[in-house]
Amino acid sequence: MTVEAPVFEEAPPQVEPARGPMDWARKNLFNNWYNSLLTVALAALVVWVLVALVRGLLSAEYEIIRANLRLFMIGEFPADQLWRPWAATYCFAVIFGVVGGSIAAGARDRASEAGLPYVRTTLRQIVIRFWPILALIAVILSFTSTVTPTLLTIGALVVGLGSYYLGRVLPRAVRRWTWLIAVVLIAASYISLAGFGGVGWQGWGGLQLNLFLTFAGLLVAFPFGLLLAMGRRSSLPVIRTISVGYIELVRGVPLITVLIAGAFAIGFIIPRDVRPGFVTRMLIAIIAFEAAYIAEVVRGGLQAVPRGQVEAAQAVGLAPWKTMRLIVLPQALRATIPAMVGQFISLFKDTTLVAVLGITELLEATFVVNSQTAYLGKGLFVVTLSFAALIFWVGCYTMSRESRRLERKLGVGER
Amino acid sequence: MTAVEETRHRPRLWRDVRVLRAVIQVLAGAAVLIILYVLWFNLTNNLRAAGLPTGFDFLTQPLGVDIPGSDISPSAPIWRGLLNAVKNTLALVVVGIPLLTLIGVLVGVARLSTNWLVAKAAGLYVEIIRNIPPLLIIFFVFNAVVLRFPVLQESLNISDLVIVNNRYLAMVGFTAQPNFGPFLAIIAVALLIAAGVWWWRTRRSEQTGEHHHRFLWALGVFSAISLIGFFALGGPIGLSRPILDGRALEGGYTGLAAYWAVLAALVLYTASHVAEIVRGSILAVPRGQSEAANAIALTSFQRLRYVVMPQAMRIAIPPIISQYLNFTKNTSLAIAIGYAEMTRITFQLIGNGQPAPQMIFLLMGGYLIFSLIISLIVNVVNRRMQLVTR
Numbered sequence: 001m002t003v004e005a006p007v008f009e010e011a012p013p014q015v016e017p018a019r020g021p022m023d024w025a026r027k028n029l030f031n032n033w034y035n036s037l038l039t040v041a042l043a044a045l046v047v048w049v050l051v052a053l054v055r056g057l058l059s060a061e062y063e064i065i066r067a068n069l070r071l072f073m074i075g076e077f078p079a080d081q082l083w084r085p086w087a088a089t090y091c092f093a094v095i096f097g098v099v100g101g102s103i104a105a106g107a108r109d110r111a112s113e114a115g116l117p118y119v120r121t122t123l124r125q126i127v128i129r130f131w132p133i134l135a136l137i138a139v140i141l142s143f144t145s146t147v148t149p150t151l152l153t154i155g156a157l158v159v160g161l162g163s164y165y166l167g168r169v170l171p172r173a174v175r176r177w178t179w180l181i182a183v184v185l186i187a188a189s190y191i192s193l194a195g196f197g198g199v200g201w202q203g204w205g206g207l208q209l210n211l212f213l214t215f216a217g218l219l220v221a222f223p224f225g226l227l228l229a230m231g232r233r234s235s236l237p238v239i240r241t242i243s244v245g246y247i248e249l250v251r252g253v254p255l256i257t258v259l260i261a262g263a264f265a266i267g268f269i270i271p272r273d274v275r276p277g278f279v280t281r282m283l284i285a286i287i288a289f290e291a292a293y294i295a296e297v298v299r300g301g302l303q304a305v306p307r308g309q310v311e312a313a314q315a316v317g318l319a320p321w322k323t324m325r326l327i328v329l330p331q332a333l334r335a336t337i338p339a340m341v342g343q344f345i346s347l348f349k350d351t352t353l354v355a356v357l358g359i360t361e362l363l364e365a366t367f368v369v370n371s372q373t374a375y376l377g378k379g380l381f382v383v384t385l386s387f388a389a390l391i392f393w394v395g396c397y398t399m400s401r402e403s404r405r406l407e408r409k410l411g412v413g414e415r
Numbered sequence: 416m417t418a419v420e421e422t423r424h425r426p427r428l429w430r431d432v433r434v435l436r437a438v439i440q441v442l443a444g445a446a447v448l449i450i451l452y453v454l455w456f457n458l459t460n461n462l463r464a465a466g467l468p469t470g471f472d473f474l475t476q477p478l479g480v481d482i483p484g485s486d487i488s489p490s491a492p493i494w495r496g497l498l499n500a501v502k503n504t505l506a507l508v509v510v511g512i513p514l515l516t517l518i519g520v521l522v523g524v525a526r527l528s529t530n531w532l533v534a535k536a537a538g539l540y541v542e543i544i545r546n547i548p549p550l551l552i553i554f555f556v557f558n559a560v561v562l563r564f565p566v567l568q569e570s571l572n573i574s575d576l577v578i579v580n581n582r583y584l585a586m587v588g589f590t591a592q593p594n595f596g597p598f599l600a601i602i603a604v605a606l607l608i609a610a611g612v613w614w615w616r617t618r619r620s621e622q623t624g625e626h627h628h629r630f631l632w633a634l635g636v637f638s639a640i641s642l643i644g645f646f647a648l649g650g651p652i653g654l655s656r657p658i659l660d661g662r663a664l665e666g667g668y669t670g671l672a673a674y675w676a677v678l679a680a681l682v683l684y685t686a687s688h689v690a691e692i693v694r695g696s697i698l699a700v701p702r703g704q705s706e707a708a709n710a711i712a713l714t715s716f717q718r719l720r721y722v723v724m725p726q727a728m729r730i731a732i733p734p735i736i737s738q739y740l741n742f743t744k745n746t747s748l749a750i751a752i753g754y755a756e757m758t759r760i761t762f763q764l765i766g767n768g769q770p771a772p773q774m775i776f777l778l779m780g781g782y783l784i785f786s787l788i789i790s791l792i793v794n795v796v797n798r799r800m801q802l803v804t805r
Binding site: 349355379 | 440454457462530533542546547559744747751758785787
């Protein structure tokens with residue numbers, strides 16, 4: 001018996017991939033009647049918005065920003081003390097550079113120990129990742145009237161880049177102490193701002209205050225949040241109840257009510273001879289508020305550590321505290337990095353709320369300038385608010401892209 | 416023998432886990448109680464020293480401030496002003512939540528549209544609005560848009576349907592005419608009958624296998640009964656047009672410009688977050704599900720309606736409800752432009768010399784009650800939506 005050989009039909013010709021803009025448009029914009037309708041309507045809307053935007057940008061009076069740029073950036077910092085914020089900027093350029101560089105070097109070393117290829121970050125990638133911030137710096141500098149700020153900014157960028165390469169070539173033994181370098185430089189930046197006749201944070205304002213409240217709020221709240229998170233997962237009922245009670249109470253109320261409590265009620269519950277300044281009270285309120293949110297972020301990280309890790313640690317006889325410190329926390333905290341960046345973004349946006357209580361941070365500054373006699377009643381809110389919006393948008397957008405990148409990297413690459 | 420005895424040997428007291436646990440808890444509890452006591456002690460002492468009341472009796476005192484957009488006089492008791500503030504907060508929440516859900520879901524689905532322009536425009540909206548502080552958006556809508564509307568005397572009037580000026584926004588509305596009560600009863604009966612028809616169609620479909628069309632049937636029955644009722648009662652609902660009468664607007668739905676500004680700003684802001692949640696949830700449904708739906712030749716609508724959306728919604732609903740909570744808490748930002756909701760009134764009254772600790776206690780308590788209600792809903796929904804697995 002012969003088996004008839006199967007007859008293979010000739011393969012159908014491949015569908016031609018879309019070629020040319022007309023073909024692409026037909027596929028992606030006009031593939032059926034309602035999509036065509038949508039496209040036309042939306043295109044009209046987009047064109048209208050774009051035209052309005054360009055006309056607004058071209059016709060707007062930027063004098064109000066140019067004249068008040070210092071108020072927006074650093075508030076009412078004395079004009080003859082301008083070297084102080086610049087010195088602090090340079091300190092932070094070095095901190096970011098060295099810390100970033102030594103993190104990169106650490107990743108390189110771990111990769112080479114594990115025999116994995118290490119792809120180093122190029123300058124081009126950094127520019128692609130942080131272009132909104134670079135563009136924002138250019139926009140802000142375009143509002144300055146002298147060339148000094150531009151030169152100083154370029155200098156700070158160069159110093160930051162130099163510190164990055166320094167951080168990469170630091171020997172391992174030194175790299176372990178990078179955090180100490182950072183702490184010392186943070187102290188140095190504060191002294192350069194406030195020490196020897198400078199201005200303490202009670203007198204800060206503008207974007208500087210927003211950044212200070214964000215960084216200080218998160219840094220100080222972190223240890224409390226960590227304790228609360230561990231308390232919430234504790235097996236001791238009293239500790240657990242206290243932690244859950246605090247976290248849920250704080251998360252149930254808006255930040256503005258906590259700030260109002262900081263402004264008007266803290267004075268009633270602390271002894272009468274202790275009188276913290278207004279910004280300090282705002283900071284205390286922010287820390288009390290953020291601790292609860294950080295606790296929830298860290299709890300997410302703790303829950304992500306598989307039970308087997310704890311059991312293995314117990315099996316080799318590690319004490320509970322050591323299990324936490326050596327096994328659970330390193331894994332848990334790594335998993336929380338993206339969520340912590342998210343928390344940073346939301347706190348950065350939330351620092352605008354202190355404007356309600358009359359502190360001249362960036363948003364309040366955009367209001368104050370509209371009541372200057374030169375601009376009163378001119379309705380320049382659109383200009384000043386757009387300027388503030390641009391700054392916040394660039395900060396939050398860049399950070400949220402970074403957080404997504406980190407999430408991908410931590411989630412896929414190394415687990 | 417000795418080995419057994421040694422294992423039974425009790426550890427020394429300060430290394431005994433049971434003792435340690437008890438001691439730690441007692442210490443922690445005592446520390447918290449002592450701190451609370453000290454704070455309470457300071458509070459009562461400081462209140463007395465400042466000559467402020469230590470209780471809540473002050474709530475019956477006269478309000479002393481004027482509340483824009485209400486008929487409560489400054490001589491009314493404080494608690495009435497507070498109740499009105501709760502009502503104003505609720506007015507934002509009740510109108511805002513359906514609106515932001517609608518916009519959020521539409522934009523979230525639009526981000527995944529095959530239409531390039533629609534997807535990009537939706538993406539642009541989400542990425543811009545999400546990364547700007549909500550307070551700034553409120554200021555922008557209020558100061559850069561609403562305050563630029565014409566003044567009251569030169570209100571923009573669109574054929575008596577909508578009246579816009581920089582203090583009020585009024586829309587045509589409905590008013591009850593005679594026989595409104597009986598009409599409501601008819602609507603209720605129509606709803607009951609429609610539910611019955613729904614149940615009947617479902618059962619019939621189960622028994623015979625024919626398509627139930629239960630939604631169309633129920634809708635038809637409901638509309639028929641209500642329409643007959645409407646005409647039989649001689650039109651129990653009439654239109655009410657807004658009228659500009661000198662210095663005030665009357666009739667229709669009238670709201671303060673500040674109310675509309677906060678509502679628009681917060682709805683836009685929260686909707687951008689909801690859109691991200693919806694998009695993420697749809698993407699989280701495994702591709703195989705869509706492919707399987709294609710393989711059994713479902714139409715693209717059926718694929719979304721019966722396969723993708725039910726699974727996406729299970730993922731999306733808990734985070735969306737927590738966005739509702741965020742929206743509710745963010746209504747407190749209305750304080751910045753003077754809309755008289757809970758936080759604003761509290762702030763005003765504290766500035767007017769009322770005791771701050773008690774006022775803030777009431778304010779936070781109010782928001783906590785909102786939060787508790789919403790988290791109860793989350794729990795119920797979570798339990799109902801949970802996948803039943805082995």
